[in-house]
Amino acid sequence: MICCLNPHCAQPNHATLAEVCPTCGNPLEARLRGRYRPLKLIGRGGFGRTYFALDADRLNSRCVIKQFAPQTQGTKSFLKAVQLFEQEAVRLHELGEHPQIPTLLAYFEQNKYLYLVQQMIQGRTLHQEIAAQAAYSEGSLRQLLEDLLPVLHFIHEHGVIHRDITPSNIIRRKVDQKPVLIDFGVAKQFSEAIRYEPGTRIGTEGYAPIEQLRSGQAYPSSDIYSLGATCLHLLTGCKPEDLYSPQEGRWLWQEYLQNQGRTILPGLAAVLNCMTRDLVSERYQTARDVLDDLQRLPKLEGTVPGWVSSQSGQNLFTGLDSPRLSGPGQGAGLTMPTTSLPNAAESAEPTSKPVSKPISGPVSGRPVSRPAQPVVASAPSSKPPSSKPVSSKPVSSRAPGSGAAIAGGGWQLVQTLTGHQSWVTTAAFNPQQPILVSGSLDDTLRVWNWQSGDLLHSIKGHARGVNDVAIDRRGQMLVSCGDDATIKVWNLGDGTLRNTLKGHMRDVTAIALGSSGNLLASASEDGTLKLWNLSQGTLHKTLPSLAGMLKTVAWASADQQLVSGGLDNTIRLWNVQTAAVIKTFIGHTNTVNQVAVSPDARLMASASKDRTVRLWDLATGALLQTLQGHTQEVNTVAFLPDGKRLVSGSGDGTLRLWNSSNGTIQETLSAHINPLHRVAVEASGTVIASASADKTIKLWQWR
Known part of the structure; x- marks a missing residue:
């Protein structure tokens, strides 16, 4: 189907592949600019x-x-x-x-x-929204302001004034419910916008301030006025011109609300009144000023991501022992080292609430994430974690021709963690405590005591599915990313949200923490790699797009080199300082789903949709081994701490343990009945977690 581009065609939409338009006879352009x-x-x-x-x-x-x-x-x-x-x-x-x-x-x-x-921004304009539903609540209006004021701050910092902010020029994006500012056709640079232009009237009646309509002059505060007038429309359901008395020279919106039997917080009313004052000098001068006053107002219930009852002094790790494991070359009862955690001395057991009722989801096919809901959290389990593991029958098996098992034992299933309502896409171990964090397309993060199988907390913060999680070496900071194009930084001890990093244009598919714990790398479907300063919560650098959609990122050396892979079937090694590609690894015949670097940074493993795992020499770029055996795409790969073994997970539901020296299969585990999306290896190397589309995480221990 091709649409006619003749601007005078009466009926340009056709279900045709003809060379000429059946309505006007003009030639049809199959592709503009060839694309x-x-x-x-x-x-x-x-x-x-x-x-x-x-x-x-x-x-x-x-x-x-x-x-x-x-x-x-x-x-x-x-x-x-x-x-x-x-x-x-x-x-x-x-x-x-x-x-x-x-x-x-x-x-x-x-x-x-x-x-x-x-x-293309899919969604409804706020004008369509207010026409189809009741007026905004106080909470909805505050959320809108908190979402849009940073956008105004951004454009004003770039020296641009929009000059036409109205409900028709703001779209509620369908995928994450975020407001998007559109139509910059009348935007002006500061130097142009403040200049007097006789006879010029740019803006929309009712929303544009008096200085803009009278003389064409505009300031950052002019956009603030227009946003304020937009808010009054959304709050009352009435157009701004019907809420202003020219005879009295003042707004009547509060009287209008009172006649409806509605009131709002006096502090919010004061903010809206200051945004919409007639005189420029009496108005807020910057979007940052508005946001600061807004954030000083009392918090509304349910607006802060994280888990409930995380009061000062409470800590997730209270009462948890360090991991005690036995394995090859280790004595029974080995205790992992711990580090001091904030408020650990004064901490108490987290207060908890019942698990919310499970939501049924599709059995097969990647589910569509639900529309964004108000951020909520629950702490499902109040019982203290026990050290006794849940017993389970071993399900490890060896595929025919898979090679001999390692002498002295094998990998056995010791725990199955259930509770997610959709595909489990990611998991990560806390290196200092018996804590595992999982992420899912049900939009939640879940925090588990993996020794006992207890679900400690469920974190609701992402508007769409979670794609990756990472925990710093101290075991105190949790980072997550998702389909809502954001990265969130959490205090793992008490569940508070420390920062939300925004900058990617599409789903953030993968993240990797640098060795210092302060530098974070992220990969996105928008084709970019971004480096973030976590202590400041700022974007440090963007590496240029070369590969289209990216699926994976990992550090190749201490905060100096990165490896990335994606839909162009290649892997790139980057110099972080120069943002230049050092090497390109070519060999896969389909999408690269994940890369992993060995502990000594000598080897790199890559998992691909071509059903193989490939081992590379990072220094030379040489392909060392092609590991074959999976019958469907390989989604995930990870090295064990000794660097001599690696584990891969596939859409065929199996885990495979490999010898990284010669590429032979050491063991095959029939792990899940559905595709396996992520493997994570505990710091001792004796426990592996596998996350699957069957909504479970399974824990495998060396026996």
Whole structure:
């Protein structure tokens, strides 16, 4: 199906692959610039049309094409329209790094028309939202402000004033319910925007402040006014012009709420009134000022991610013993070292609440994440963790031809952890305590005492599925990432959210903590690697996109080199300081799902959709071994601490233990009936966790 791009065509949408439009007879453009395939007209105006399209060079991802085709040419208004259209392209290019601003994909001329291609934001505008439902609650309005004010701060820091913030120019993004600011066609740089322009009126009546409508002047506080007026509309359900008395020269929105029998917190009312004052000098001057006052207001219940009852002095690790394991070359009852943890001396058992009722989910196929819900948390288990492991029958087995078992024992199932309501995608051991953290497409993180099998806490913070988790060497900090394009940093001791890192444009697929614990690397479906300073909560560096969607990232040396892999079937070794590629590893014939580096940083293992694990020499880039045996794609791989063995997990549901020196299979475990997504190895090397689409985590111990 191809849509007609003739701006005068009366019926451009057709279910046809013909070379000419059946309505107007014009030739049909199968692809603009050889890559953008227009499918459907979705909007039109005086200066052109907007089309829904697919980008063939980005795996047919959805995008929006804006076509500039005004009805009249050569006039003063036409020249102004050209200027605004080009200006929107420039602004999107400058601001598109922010996750709540559409990304500019292309800007070009073809067949005498100008085209602007941008990221498609699926969702409803706030104008559509307020027309279809009741007015906003106080909590919803505060959340909107907390989501949008950082966006305003960002564009103002880049010297841009939007000048047309209205409910129609804010889209509630469907995938994560975040508001996205659109339509930068009338945005101006500070130097231009504050200049007097006789006869210029840019903005929308009711939402634009008086200085903008009278003289065309605009300031950062002008955008704050427009956002405030938008909030009044959403809060009352009435347009701003119906809430202002020109005779009295004041807003009447609070009287309107009182007539409806509604009230809001006086502090929030004061913030809204200060945002919408007529005089520029009496208004908030920066978005940061508004946000600061907003965050001083009393917290509303349910707005803080984390687990409940994490009061000062409480600590998750109270009463937990260090791991006691026996294994090859180790005496029974080996105690792992511990480090001091915050507030450990004064800590008490965490207060807990019952587990929420399980939500049924699909049995097969990657489930679609539920719409974002208010952030909640539960602490399901109040009983103190016991040291006695839950007994279970061993299910380890050896596949025919898999090689001899290691002398003296094998891997046996000792624990099955249940509770997640969807695929378990990731798991990580705390290196200092018997704690395991798992993440799932049910949008939660779960914290377990893996020795007893007790679920200690469930953390709800991500708006969509969790893809990866990491715990620092001290066992105090937990980092998670997910399909909501965010990275969250938690205090593992008491469950408090320390920071939310935003910058990726799409799902964050993988994270890796540096050796210092302060540097974090992240990989995303947006094709970028990002480096974050965790102590400051800031983006340190973005490594250029080369491979399309990325699936995995790992540190190759102490905070100096990274390895990444993704959909282009290759692995890249990066110099972190120069952001340059040192080596490219070529050999896989399908997507690279995960990479792992040996403890001595000499070897790298890669798991691929081509059903193989490959072993590489990191120093030379040479392919050393191709490990074959899995019957479906290999999703995950990890080295054991000795570096002489590695374990892989596959869509075939099996775990395979390999000898990294010669590439032979040492043992095969029929682990899960559904695909296996992640393996994690405990610090002693005697316990392996496997996470699966069957919604469980299984623990395997060397016997």
